[in-house]
Amino acid sequence: MRRSALALLLALAIVFAGLTTAETSSARPAWAPRGEEYPAAATETDVSIPMSDGVVLRGDIQRPADADGRPVDGRFPVLLTITAYNKAVLNGPASAALGDPGYFVKRGYVQVTVDARGTGGSGGSWAAFSARENTDAGEIVDWAASSERPWSSGSVGMHGASYMGISQLFAAAERPAGLKAIFPQVPAADTYRDVVASGGALDVGFIPLWLGLVTGTGLIPPAYGAGEPDNALQMYLSRVQGATGFTAPMLLSATLGLDSAFDGPFYAERSPINALDRIDVPTFLVGGEYDLFQRGTPMVFDRLRERGVPVKMIFGPWDHLQGSTGAGIGEAGHGTLQELQLRWFDRYVRGLPDPALDADIPPLTWHEINSGEWHHAQGWIDEQRATTFRLSGTSFPGAPGKLVAEGAEQGQSTVAPVPVSGLCTRSANQWTAGLPNAVGISRLCEDNRWNDLSGAVFETEPMAQPLRMRGPINARLHTSTPTGNGMLSVSVSSVSPTGEVNRLTGGWQVLSHRTLDEERSRYLDGQLIQPYHPFTKETQNLLQPGEIAPIDVEVFPTGAVIPPGHRLRISVQAFDVPHLLPTLRDLPAALSPLTIHNSTQHPSQITLPVIPAED
Known part of the structure; x- marks a missing residue:
């Protein structure tokens, strides 16, 4: 045995x-490691x-x-x-x-x-x-x-x-x-x-x-x-x-x-x-x-x-x-x-x-x-500035809505409950600890564009200048659902000029756990970049059918650049498998569509910690 x-x-x-690769660097410090002192x-x-x-x-x-x-x-x-x-x-x-x-x-x-x-x-x-x-x-x-x-x-x-x-x-x-x-x-x-x-x-x-x-x-x-x-x-x-x-x-x-x-x-x-x-x-x-x-x-x-x-x-x-x-x-x-x-x-x-x-x-x-x-x-959050993009218009399959700094247009976008969303993405590799990557199959799922068809998508115009970011991200999405519950799965990606979608990071939020603890949340320039939700029985709160509520989704931190000619994208699904599933008690409510609202009364947006461009 x-x-x-x-x-x-x-x-x-x-x-x-x-997984082990040759660990070399062209910019090594002058320090050199000691040699062996004992033979065995x-x-x-x-x-x-x-x-x-x-x-x-x-x-x-x-x-x-x-x-x-x-x-x-x-x-x-x-x-x-x-x-x-x-x-x-x-x-x-x-x-x-x-x-x-x-x-x-x-x-x-x-x-x-x-x-x-x-x-x-x-x-x-x-x-x-x-x-x-x-x-x-x-x-x-x-x-x-x-x-x-x-x-x-x-x-x-x-x-x-x-x-x-x-x-x-x-x-x-x-x-x-x-x-x-x-x-x-x-x-x-x-x-x-x-x-x-x-x-x-x-x-x-x-x-x-x-x-x-x-x-x-x-x-x-x-x-x-x-x-x-x-x-x-x-x-x-x-x-x-x-x-x-x-x-x-x-x-x-x-x-x-x-x-x-x-x-x-x-x-x-x-x-x-x-x-x-x-x-x-x-x-x-x-x-x-x-x-x-x-x-x-x-x-x-x-x-x-x-x-x-x-x-x-x-x-x-x-x-x-x-x-x-x-x-x-x-x-x-x-x-x-x-x-x-x-x-x-x-x-x-x-x-x-x-x-x-x-x-x-x-x-x-x-x-x-x-x-x-x-x-x-010197620090994880030091020189960054909070930068916000508003969701604009309506997202249809294959026709993204927009992300804009100003002048957002009103819209409503439906997120269908597709239980296989996330199955072929970087998220699947990440939340199985990298095993797909270890056996060489994760590269088949590096382009997120096909997964994004299962939800609502919003993106900027091509960048004229690099957009650099480091740290956590907040997506505030005004959401409604006929069942009072469900989950928002948010991906933040970079879209190349030829259409490849590189998923940078993601975040998730169950609607009934939307209660925000402002004292334990993180802000930058007065803008929320890392929400803190208690996730306790006492703070759980179902939406009323048709009620529109702001849902702050904590998108996990990253360090990335959206290069010139590329677009910043946010996509929203209702599932992320094999990573997350609702509890058996919440599963029936999770099988209903979600609606993302963006209007003057119900603005939806994403706030990023952006590193200012060098003069």
């Missing part, structure tokens, strides 16, 4: 590995790590070794990764794609990789990012930094992507004394809004896939199980308990439209945004413009920077798998992923002087979609 499970995960690792790495597997409540977690420890593979005596700085995907996979078949920890071990670090509670070889029951798991994260750092570890200098850094990146944020929020720096790739900020229920509809693309991955990797027998049958039985019983006590009830509750379908304490506990005010250690972030956490990673950067925490972010043209592997990050001009990590940890964990670090790597390095250029900035 162990061999079969590992073979399956090896196949997944090959998919990951297929020695690994001790399934080491017991006791938690304060008596549960024992398991970790693999890789130490610098001599040419014969014997561990070298001495204390070294420690790099730590906490995973829910089984350390046997992470340090085994997946290491070719996610990065071999031996790179750091041979340069004088100890690597500790730990299975999160209730996953892999660790005891207990899994409850992702619960208060107990987050406490574990801080205790694991304390364990690794303790003077009782004969190989530890007491100085710890953390690295890893996705789940492993989120774990770093929660560990840092525990403020363990030994933690000196973290390097989270593609982490979330607000679990509910980022991925679980964007706009109030259920994510049915990624969440079931993710829960299945954690459950599946948890069934691989750990190495210690062969010699300790009682422990192996205990592990399997805990996996069953995790599936029946956490995974299945959450999915069922959300699908039926019960408590898990709404925001509240459950998701607040699991959202790093609520822990960022307790993070003080230097943080290096990697985010993706087509990532699952496209919304959240820039929020983490923003909040830490506002608090004065040393923080940097590279925001590139990557989906979740690409952002996790660091494929193409060298194109940003700062080195490969492991070179960046080595430089960050050498400075803040090992304590080596690096006076050129901040000069070489600015706070923000971001990729511009359409031009392919990389740009630098």
Whole structure:
């Protein structure tokens, strides 16, 4: 069984590995990475790590070794990764794609990789990012930094992507004394809004896939199980308990439209945004413009920077798998992923002087979609100005309405409920974590023009000058429906002179969740650019049949340019599959048409954070 499970995960690792590209750059900094100090790495597997409540977690420890593979005596700085995907996979078949920890071990670090509670070889029951798991994260750092570890200098850094990146944020929020720096790739900020229920509809693309991955990797027998049958039985019983006590009830509750379908304490506990005010250690972030956490990673950067925490972010043209592997990050001009990590940890964990670090790597390095250029900035939102385009006229299939700065014409446009809308788009690749791209089929769906025929479309005249934007976007659409509910799925795109439609980003909003929390929303020049909706039972409010209401749709942030001769387009559909579906309770209402209104009394518009043209 162990061999079969590992073979399956090896196949997944090959998919990951297929994403890896040559990481070169023509604009590399003068800094050069250190060479190896030790010829080998020695690994001790399934080491017991006791938690304060008596549960024992398991970790693999890789130490610098001599040419014969014997561990070298001495204390070294420690790099730590906490995973829910089984350390046997992470340090085994997946290491070719996610990065071999031996790179750091041979340069004088100890690597500790730990299975999160209730996953892999660790005891207990899994409850992702619960208060107990987050406490574990801080205790694991304390364990690794303790003077009782004969190989530890007491100085710890953390690295890893996705789940492993989120774990770093929660560990840092525990403020363990030994933690000196973290390097989270593609982490979330607000679990509910980022991925679980964007706009109030259920994510049915990624969440079931993710829960299945954690459950599946948890069934691989750990190495210690062969010699300790009682422990192996205990592990399997805990996996069953995790599936029946956490995974299945959450999915069922959300699908039926019960408590898990709404925001509240459950998701607040699991959202790093609520822990960022307790993070003080230097943080290096990697985010993706087509990532699952496209919304959240820039929020983490923003909040830490506002608090004065040393923080940097590279925001590139990557989906979740690409952002996790660091494929193409060298194109940003700062080195490969492991070179960046080595430089960050050498400075803040090992304590080596690096006076050129901040000069070489600015706070923000971001990729511009359409031009392919990389740009630098001090903050996520700093030099931008709010720019609004009004919807004008009526959209018919194949005959878009207009987007205008002034002089909008009255119109009404019907959005039919087409349950396959979104099926062949960049959204489908994004919200299945980049798997279609990994197997080479996403390129068949890069032109959004055919999907746009299933909804209402509005676009500008061809641009005379480049229109550059960076950040979140708000689409305020006056909407009515005969059933009182439904969902707006909004895509923002660039249309080439020959008609190809390049989807830049998207946003979603269930009509009954339209209540706006102005205090938690984001404004630029007095204009709303990032609405905040509570998504609670108490604030849910159905429309009356035929009632026209303004619906603010949070369109997730991007960095892009609409080049001269191209058009800015907004398209509106009623579905976005396989990304989102309504709950069973809301499904009947979602199968009715929506009407988008634009008039003096009911103006509909889109507001973008535009970077002013250089003089």
